[in-house]
Amino acid sequence: MKKIAFLLMALLGTVFAFTPNVMAGGDLSKQDPIVVNLSLGKDGVEKHKFYPEKLTFETGKLYKLVLHNPSDSKHYFTSLPFAAKVWTRKVQVMDDFGPGAKQIGEIKGAIREIEVYPGGTVEWWFVPVSTGTTEYTCSIKYKDEKNHTDKGMKGKITII
Ligand SMILES: [Cu+2]
Numbered sequence: 001m002k003k004i005a006f007l008l009m010a011l012l013g014t015v016f017a018f019t020p021n022v023m024a025g026g027d028l029s030k031q032d033p034i035v036v037n038l039s040l041g042k043d044g045v046e047k048h049k050f051y052p053e054k055l056t057f058e059t060g061k062l063y064k065l066v067l068h069n070p071s072d073s074k075h076y077f078t079s080l081p082f083a084a085k086v087w088t089r090k091v092q093v094m095d096d097f098g099p100g101a102k103q104i105g106e107i108k109g110a111i112r113e114i115e116v117y118p119g120g121t122v123e124w125w126f127v128p129v130s131t132g133t134t135e136y137t138c139s140i141k142y143k144d145e146k147n148h149t150d151k152g153m154k155g156k157i158t159i160i
Contacts, residue, residue: 025060028127029089033064040116040138041071041153048151050136056158057128062089065124068097069116074140075148077124078113081134082157086126094121128159 039051057063067077091114093105101121116122136155138148 028060028062029087031062033062033125035064035066037066037068038077040067040069040075040077041073043070043072047071047073048138048148048153050138050153050155053155054158055136055155056160058160059128059131062125062127065126066097066121067114067116067124068121069118070097072118074115074117075153076113076115076138076140077136078139079134079136079157080112081132082136082159083110083112085130085132085159086128089125089127091125092123094123097121131159133158 036055036057038055041047042049042051055065069075088109088111091107091111092103093107094101095104096102103123111124111126114122114124134157136157138153141147
């Protein structure tokens with residue numbers, strides 16, 4: 001009996017010795033968000049572009065990605081690989097852009113794509129959970145079958 005107990009203790013000791021030293025991060029959804037602004041198009045000549053064209057996020061941090069469309073055509077923020085690497089806390093539809101803007105709608109659950117209408121603003125609150133690099137695009141199509149991405153509306157997104 002003592003021999004079995006000893007073997008069991010030795011086995012448990014081995015298991016604990018190889019358990020990685022991971023610290024719990026607490027409730028990651030309750031952090032103050034890091035605000036990142038992304039403009040979908042521009043009220044001017046270069047409408048079919050994102051401003052900026054590079055985004056970088058870190059895993060474990062809460063972000064508020066503010067998607068604002070100042071142009072006169074609708075645009076998408078599409079990045080399915082990115083959407084698969086984040087946990088969404090919420091999406092808020094805003095009545096305006098900038099300080100003083102109020103939320104007029106809130107969506108909870110996994111998000112795949114977001115479309116923003118002319119003048120509109122949508123905030124995507126998320127925590128990246130996996131690293132990688134991919135693109136974000138706008139799949140709005142013209143009559144000639146080319147889409148906004150073909151016209152240069154794309155950007156590089158990195159999660160570190
Ligand atoms: Cu577009």
